[in-house]
Amino acid sequence: MRELKFLLQKEFKQIFRNKGLLPLIFVVPFVQLLILPLAADYEVKNINISIVDQDHSSYSQHLISKITSSGYFKLAGYAPTFNEGFKQIENGQADLILEIPTGFERNLIRENQQKLFIAINAINGVKAGLGGNYLSQIISDYNSDIRVQWIRPGRFKEAPTIQLVSSNWFNPFMNYNYFMVPGILVVLVTMVGSYMCALNIVKEKEAGTIEQINVTPIKKYQFVLGKLIPFWIIGMMVFTIGLFIVARLVYGIVPVGSVLLLYGYLAIYLIALLGLGLLISTFAETQQQAMSVAYFFIMIFMLMSGLFTPLDGMPQWAYVIAKINPVTYFIDVVRMIILKGSDFSDLVYHFTIMTGFALVLNGLAIWNYRKTS
Amino acid sequence: MKQFLSFVKKEFFHVFRDKKSLLMLFGMPIVQILLFGFALTNEIKNAKIVICDYSNDAATQQIINKLEASKSFEVQRVVSDHFQIENSFKSGDIKLVIIFPENFNRDLLHLNSAQVQIIADASDPNAANTLTGYATNIIRSYQQELRSNSSAPIQIVPEVRMLYNPQLKGATNFVPGVMALVLMLVCVLMTSVSIVREKERGTMEVLLVSPINPVLVIIAKAIPYLLLSVINLVVIILMSVTLLDMPVNGNIVLLFVESILFIITALALGLLISNSVESQQSAMLISMMGMLVPTMLFTGFMFPIENMPVALQLISNIIPAKWYYIIVKSIMIKGLGLASVWKETLILTIMAAVILVISFKKFKIRLE
Amino acid sequence: MKLNKDNPKSLSAANSQLSVEREEVIKTDKLTKRFGDFVATNQVTFEVYAGEIFGFLGANGAGKTTAMKMLCGLSKPSSGNATIAGFDIYKQTEQIKKNIGYMSQKFSLYDDLTIVENIQFFGGIYGLSDQQLKTKSNELIETLGLQNEANKLVNSLPLGWKQKLAFSVAVLHEPRIVFLDEPTGGVDPITRRQFWDLIYQAAEKGITIFVTTHYMDEAEYCNRISMMVDGEIKALDTPANLKQKYAVSSMDEVFYELARGAKRAVS
């Protein structure tokens, strides 16, 4: 164990003396944590609407003002014809066209029914779907208003109405940051952990100092532990700063659930990750190779973890990939504990899986380490 | 000219003899376009929901049947016990709970009004919004069916047309973005190490002492990657069309010309990085870490740029991928011509020219 | 022990008579290393005696570094046997590592640690006690005259000093054998001689020195020399005997005679 003490001393000195690495560990993550949530907001709002009003009646005016005051839509402009409106869609100024045909007001009263034409740029399907929904809802509300104006109550049998009451739990104000910040924090810890750890070992390979270590009586496990422990501690530190300083002070996120539980999971997660870093370092001969491999993994980890896009929309095979991605689980757990206050009994499955990851990744790393030396 | 050709030939040797990089050059885009083209989507399918039915009558049964039939939902269970809801949310597998109160059908028939409660797990606000929207739609459509029986007066019927992507597929939006992302990263990454590698290996010293024009050195470096990127582009477009069912509504030649313009911009950026750094490692670090996040964020395919704070919106303008993304969407999906994308094209051209000039200027004719 | 410091000629004479009594700290038997079809080291058999300064010479690509790496336990032989300090090269690598020191061609201390930190680190992982570490590092810094530089990063030292420091660190734990791979390349002539003074001091303490070099005058400082050509040992004797055998006046010429026939152009 005395040897381990010396190894750890050495690692910490080296890490804290590396002026290029320190900002990568302690500054870049937090800058990202500050900028990413600002940018990564895909709540559907500000839908640009172009209106083709061929009726120019008080009804159409009323409908338009109802739409523009709804908060969802931004008036991109009026177009004289549908084709003009379509051009606005083509050049990206509008997402949606509403055409109010001539005689809308007159025909509505006279014929009891009138059509409105809506065309939506559906390249972004989700935005289009929601936009269509919002607009239909506004129109339907407007419809009821008119009906009330014209028809005295009780004169006809009112249509059955289902009132929808929706409530949003755990994040009632639908604050997007609450969702993103914990997830991004996970990605940052992941990068620092796996990436820095892999690079660090490969650096010793490249510099040739690993040969010097290999002729000393140091045991493999001591060397490996000497590399893992510092990055485990650094991972913990980065997470702590991110959670208690950035998330709490900047975004006002206070974990609902047990912080202890969160750290328990983090501890296991870091072991799994460092195992991955170690595994990469056993394959790579140069820092460059380690970087490309780590980069490839991190890119997939990030995009297929449910951080930005929901896992539920993925095809089966992609879902399987997401399920063998350790980041997926930690993001899930972080959100569950911080936002929902889930407790250990809710997380048994996650704990089991992550322990499995830790065992498999470290096992593979050690097995391959032996093979290569 | 002979000098230049011999240079280009040498660069091709470098590229083709480095099997690992070659694998990365071709493998990465294919894997990424497949992976992300299929997997990245904001759609939600098979979301697990719980229905809490206290009424258990004909109406609720019909609505539940409709919910079950939707591909968006997977009705996990129908319970008549409010108690477990919170636990279901906390254990993480349930995204939405729909509660029908007692006497739902009776209220609906006799009072003409009944209530449904929808509770969403808003820890993911986006999913919550989308799923609430889906559920609302389904319930509304049931309501419409009821109404069509009793003809109400003064009815406005909105007729909705979904342009370009009637099935609302996620790929339509994501594939052009992934194209921009992949081309950008591969081009920048490959070229960014190319010049600095010669600096590190010492061959640059010999080249500098030779009478060769530095501009030739730089351009020769980019040519093999330009060619390889065009091959990549063909593969990407073929895959998008055949596997991801992407349309090519516009002029394919125009699409290629624009893509080559974008590739040149990306290559120029890579060369600039390579000229500015001292080691392959920092070149890679900059091109991977420095390019990935901004390109992903500011291209606009994942996160709408109009939602961002003004400062970030301004930053997004200097990201070439943003402009390319608009161009690809316009040509591939909207089927537009150059007349509609000349502005974006001009911006990309200026970007490419400026970056190239800077990297020529940055090329050091001496060491240090 | 006293014998090996004697005149090389009488040494070799004594050698043949007393070989039974002399301890062999390195003994190899048909040690071979293949990389695919390429035989880097081909059936190498030799022994090094305790307290000797053993010069391991050869042309570029002759297989010296490969052989040395096998002896240090850095790479596994393809076939053949060897014992280092009495321990088997296959089974007892851990014991071997406790008994050897190694200084590679590439500078092998940590550039980003200070001189004292490097000494303490390597001393520490060889299991020296805190007390030992303190006295040893003070002693070492004093012998090398590095008092003013002790807390500077190793990075900032001139090459010659780095090499002297690396050697001192390699023998800090008083190993039985120390392996030196081209330790003096590019070092100025005075520092080069100071380096050899360090080697003699270590040899005097009974540490066996196993060294490769491209400087032929340094070959003369060795008790015995082996010459490797194309992966095989072509000659092994004292410098004086070798010069006599090839009827030349300098080691340069001995080397030239032997290496001229080398066929390997590729490494």
Place this chain on the structure above:
Amino acid sequence: MADVVLNNIVKTYNKGEVKAVNDVSFEVRKGELFGLIGADGAGKTSIFRILTTLLLPDSGTAYVDGCDVVKDYKTIRKKVGYMPGKFSLYQDLSVEENLHFFATVFDTTVAENYDLIKDIYVQLEPFKTRRAGKLSGGMKQKLALCCALIHRPNVLFLDEPTTGVDVVSRKEFWEMLKGLKQQGITILVSTPYMDEATLCERIALIQSGSMMMIDTPDQIIKKFPDKLYAVKANNMIRLQTELRNNSQIKSCYSFGDYHHITMENEQLTIDNLRASLQNEGLYNLEVKEITPTIEDCFMSLMNR
């Protein structure tokens, strides 16, 4: 006529913190084989890089083949051949490909100047399809020389071409340089190996960025200030200790199987020395006066 001229060249790094070249001036005549002798970090590479227009000097002027290294760098680059210290060929290109590439870079062909490199290239020819990275040290160095020569330069700069190369390959390399000199090419070569100094016509001894002496090897040896003796005994280590402890011995360095000594004031006679050493129990003593080597001169200059 001088082909390479340096006047008071100074070069510092890290904003003047590290002085790499300190007020260096020398001239190399046309067709001369000139050696820059010094250890790693003495400043040889910086001088070479200034002369090949790769670095700007802090102060001082330098000319190569009549051109200013700062102003006329483009002209110089057409006229010189340069072989940097680090192996600087394309490892992933074959021998042939490297040669052809460098030929076209200098706007010439291999055929045009083949006669110049023929003697060297024939040794490489059997391996011409082999990747440069797979060659042995000696072969790599020959290929690099070919590449530096392919455009028939007026001045050839070779920065430590023999470092880390074995004795046999080094000998061959110097033979090649002699051949090139006969073709009228001015050659500047640097080396840390003192024994190679005698193979140059004139040499500059350099230490810590400063010139210690510039002259022909013979003259430098003649300028050695003291008489030099070689001493040998049964126990060389004890001999050295004794010699160093003797206050009348000025310097004592081991040189292969002898120790080289100089004496303080020349008062100690050989016989006295022999006697005192015998008193210390050393036998088989051999003491003789010898002519110094360049290495002796270098060390004596270093101690000044």
